Amino acid sequence: MKRNLTAAALSVAALLAVAKPGTDPQMDKFIDDLMGRMTLKERIGQLNLGGVGSPKVVGSAKGLDVAIKEGLVSSIGGFDPKAAEDAQRFAEDNMRVFIPMITGLDVVHGYYTTFPIPLGSSSSWNLPLLEESARVAAREASAFGINWTFAPMVDISRDPRWGRVAEGAGEDPYLGSLVAQAMVRGYQGDDLQDPQSIMACTKHLVLYGASEAGRDYNTVSMDDVTAYNYYLPTYKAAFDAGAGSGMTSFNVVNGIPSTGNRKVMTDLIRDQWGFDGFIVSDANAIAEMIEHGVGDPQTVAEMALKAGTDMDMSASLYVACLEKSVAEGRVSEKEINTACRRVLEAKYKLGLFKDPWLYYTNKDKRQETILSPENLDVARRLARESIVLLKNSDKTLPLKPAKKIAVVGPLGQERGELLGTWSYGMSADTMSTIVEALQREVGPGTEVIFSQGSNWTEAPAIYKQGGKHPSDSLLMQAVADVADADVIIATVGEPAIWSGEAHNLTNPTLAEAQMNLLKAMKATGKPVVVVLMSGRPLIIPEIDEEFNTILQAWHGGTMAPEALADILTGKEAPSAKLTSTWPRNVGQIPLYYNALRTGRPYSGFWATTKYIDSTNDPLYPFGYGLSYNDYKYENLRADKLEAKGDNDKIRVTVDVTNLGTMPGKEIVQLYINDPVAKISRPMIELKDFAKVELAPGETKQVSFDVTADKLKYYDSELNYGWDEGDFIIFVGPDSKRIEKLNVKWTK
Ligand code: NOJ
Numbered sequence: 001m002k003r004n005l006t007a008a009a010l011s012v013a014a015l016l017a018v019a020k021p022g023t024d025p026q027m028d029k030f031i032d033d034l035m036g037r038m039t040l041k042e043r044i045g046q047l048n049l050g051g052v053g054s055p056k057v058v059g060s061a062k063g064l065d066v067a068i069k070e071g072l073v074s075s076i077g078g079f080d081p082k083a084a085e086d087a088q089r090f091a092e093d094n095m096r097v098f099i100p101m102i103t104g105l106d107v108v109h110g111y112y113t114t115f116p117i118p119l120g121s122s123s124s125w126n127l128p129l130l131e132e133s134a135r136v137a138a139r140e141a142s143a144f145g146i147n148w149t150f151a152p153m154v155d156i157s158r159d160p161r162w163g164r165v166a167e168g169a170g171e172d173p174y175l176g177s178l179v180a181q182a183m184v185r186g187y188q189g190d191d192l193q194d195p196q197s198i199m200a201c202t203k204h205l206v207l208y209g210a211s212e213a214g215r216d217y218n219t220v221s222m223d224d225v226t227a228y229n230y231y232l233p234t235y236k237a238a239f240d241a242g243a244g245s246g247m248t249s250f251n252v253v254n255g256i257p258s259t260g261n262r263k264v265m266t267d268l269i270r271d272q273w274g275f276d277g278f279i280v281s282d283a284n285a286i287a288e289m290i291e292h293g294v295g296d297p298q299t300v301a302e303m304a305l306k307a308g309t310d311m312d313m314s315a316s317l318y319v320a321c322l323e324k325s326v327a328e329g330r331v332s333e334k335e336i337n338t339a340c341r342r343v344l345e346a347k348y349k350l351g352l353f354k355d356p357w358l359y360y361t362n363k364d365k366r367q368e369t370i371l372s373p374e375n376l377d378v379a380r381r382l383a384r385e386s387i388v389l390l391k392n393s394d395k396t397l398p399l400k401p402a403k404k405i406a407v408v409g410p411l412g413q414e415r416g417e418l419l420g421t422w423s424y425g426m427s428a429d430t431m432s433t434i435v436e437a438l439q440r441e442v443g444p445g446t447e448v449i450f451s452q453g454s455n456w457t458e459a460p461a462i463y464k465q466g467g468k469h470p471s472d473s474l475l476m477q478a479v480a481d482v483a484d485a486d487v488i489i490a491t492v493g494e495p496a497i498w499s500g501e502a503h504n505l506t507n508p509t510l511a512e513a514q515m516n517l518l519k520a521m522k523a524t525g526k527p528v529v530v531v532l533m534s535g536r537p538l539i540i541p542e543i544d545e546e547f548n549t550i551l552q553a554w555h556g557g558t559m560a561p562e563a564l565a566d567i568l569t570g571k572e573a574p575s576a577k578l579t580s581t582w583p584r585n586v587g588q589i590p591l592y593y594n595a596l597r598t599g600r601p602y603s604g605f606w607a608t609t610k611y612i613d614s615t616n617d618p619l620y621p622f623g624y625g626l627s628y629n630d631y632k633y634e635n636l637r638a639d640k641l642e643a644k645g646d647n648d649k650i651r652v653t654v655d656v657t658n659l660g661t662m663p664g665k666e667i668v669q670l671y672i673n674d675p676v677a678k679i680s681r682p683m684i685e686l687k688d689f690a691k692v693e694l695a696p697g698e699t700k701q702v703s704f705d706v707t708a709d710k711l712k713y714y715d716s717e718l719n720y721g722w723d724e725g726d727f728i729i730f731v732g733p734d735s736k737r738i739e740k741l742n743v744k745w746t747k
Pocket of ligand 1: 106203283501
């Protein structure tokens with residue numbers, strides 16, 4: 001039976017359900033036995049994750065050592081692997097019943113070797129390569145004892161103001177789900193007990209990416225049809241791929257903080273989706289329920305546990321409150337046991353009971369594991385495939401032989417800033433700058449010079465403005481420095497800290513100081529390549545209007561400079577495509593490609609859904625990205641135009657030809673529209689894609705099997721199915737330039 005998020009269908013029996021033993025009788029027996037030897041306090045202790053941020057503040061204001069001794073620390077999260085190792089060593093020596101710890105960290109886009117921010121790497125649409133990047137991250141992190149990553153972050157978002165768009169895979173549930181699954185597979189591998197695999201954590205449960213107005217932690221209010229069709233699939237996909245854990249979100253879901261929201265944590269995720277791992281709160285989120293206004297510490301701790309949040313990250317409220325709750329009869333021991341069992345099962349599945357030090361097996365190999373040539377190669381390839389060519393209208397790129405290349409802008413000599421949000425900077429010292437990488441790539445015959453040209457910003461309200469010199473004087477210097485250059489590479493955008501958690505912008509555009517630099521560079525009359533590096537889509541209609549050559553290179557990670565040099569020089573042709581819509585102005589937000597139709601479509605005189613001061617169209621649509629090659633699409637065809645029943649399929653084929661002179665990769669996209677359904681359906685929805693390699697002049701037939709599954713959606717009763725009738729299948733290089741085929745599907 002399906003229960004929706006708003007239906008209040010909770011039975012007391014469900015609340016009191018005993019922990020459902022897993023399917024592994026040996027594990028069940030082991031855990032029964034272990035739990036039988038643990039006191040109530042120790043079982044509650046297994047629900048406490050200590051140490052995120054500072055490993056000392058944990059366990060109801062006790063020092064870490066006291067808390068560990070009393071059995072109040074289940075697992076350690078934190079940035080200091082040495083402290084985590086010491087904590088477990090101390091636990092082994094001092095706990096009454098020693099239970100190994102899980103060590104968690106936000107290994108979001110790499111550990112030492114840092115990959116592009118997830119929004120950037122999703123633009124590669126290269127699932128095997130993304131999986132490889134997560135494998136590398138798992139190998140590096142596990143060499144330091146880390147066996148749990150707080151990733152993947154799979155929140156769908158349609159709002160570039162929200163700083164955390166950087167951490168997700170964009171706006172589309174289909175692509176987002178595949179990326180989520182690739183990352184889970186990469187982190188966890190085939191065997192969670194492999195000391196080079198780490199447990200994934202699907203976050204943030206749920207709907208976090210829809211925070212109102214792009215303000216982090218803000219209210220989310222959403223109807224069920226929207227949630228089920230567009231925002232929930234990525235979480236489910238990550239769990240379906242086997243993610244061992246999940247993390248709650250900071251937002252409310254329909255008025256109830258998600259951390260204490262039983263309809264989400266239990267009815268949806270466990271009962272409907274069948275997830276049987278454990279759920280950790282986001283950092284301090286149980287305590288933040290007090291601030292949300294739903295109760296005092298005792299109440300919120302009980303609410304969160306009863307909702308199905310098994311582990312308390314850094315609020316220490318479970319260890320502070322739950323014994324009392326049991327003593328006073330508001331929480332049953334069974335409820336504690338259910339949560340405790342889930343945590344112990346995860347430890348068992350990670351192999352920690354066989355060997356608490358399993359994840360230190362590769363400690364001796366740390367130095368050869370981190371930043372190895374193979375790992376850096378994955379980073380370079382992924383960074384390359386993440387760089388989106390937005391414009392190249394006079395074919396300035398790839399760069400022609402030149403005597404002198406001038407790199408200007410605040411990113412040209414940076415290292416750590418290119419790593420982006422959720423990176424620990426551990427590779428920064430080993431990195432090249434863009435100037436260095438480009439110099440190496442073009443060779444000694446070409447001089448590459450640098451002139452900063454501007455600070456990040458001169459706007460006093462935004463921190464991280466810049467250095468000692470005001471932008472005006474940097475700009476004058478740059479104009480002089482570029483005087484005899486043949487071409488200007490303007491590396492502009494955001495420092496890492498302008499995106500990520502709690503870093504939202506009301507106007508995500510290029511800062512004025514940097515825009516002035518671009519204008520001054522244009523005024524020189526020299527060709528200017530605008531290289532944007534940012535943690536989010538930027539609103540840049542003026543740049544699009546004024547400049548012929550624009551690359552979006554995100555925060556590309558450890559190998560960002562080399563990857564950029566590869567693309568600039570034409571060592572590789574760009575192949576990335578945007579995974580979110582780029583609006584023309586803030587007023588258009590939220591703007592996304594899979595929007596519903598209205599009753600008065602935007603056309604003609606009565607264009608009532610159009611703004612009077614702006615077009616509705618985005619600056620760059622979802623799926624958009626150019627290459628140095630043009631690709632021709634022709635002969636869109638299907639093996640049949642009518643299909644019948646659940647198991648039928650229509651094979652759709654298109655011929656794609658590389659008209660250019662370079663080997664390239666093209667992302668061929670398939671969209672579907674259901675013109676008449678039980679509810680209004682999006683104009684188009686991505687349902688398949690292929691990234692195909694094409695030699696110069698080569699034509700490939702690219703085929704997709706459209707199955708009835710691809711026609712399914714959740715209706716207003718939240719039934720998942722498809723309706724018979726007409727469907728339109730579209731194929732093309734992005735969500736705008738698509739050709740269509742009309743087909744019919746009967747039951
Ligand atoms: C808060 C963030 O929302 C979450 O994504 C992260 O995993 C935790 N802090 C732990 O660092």
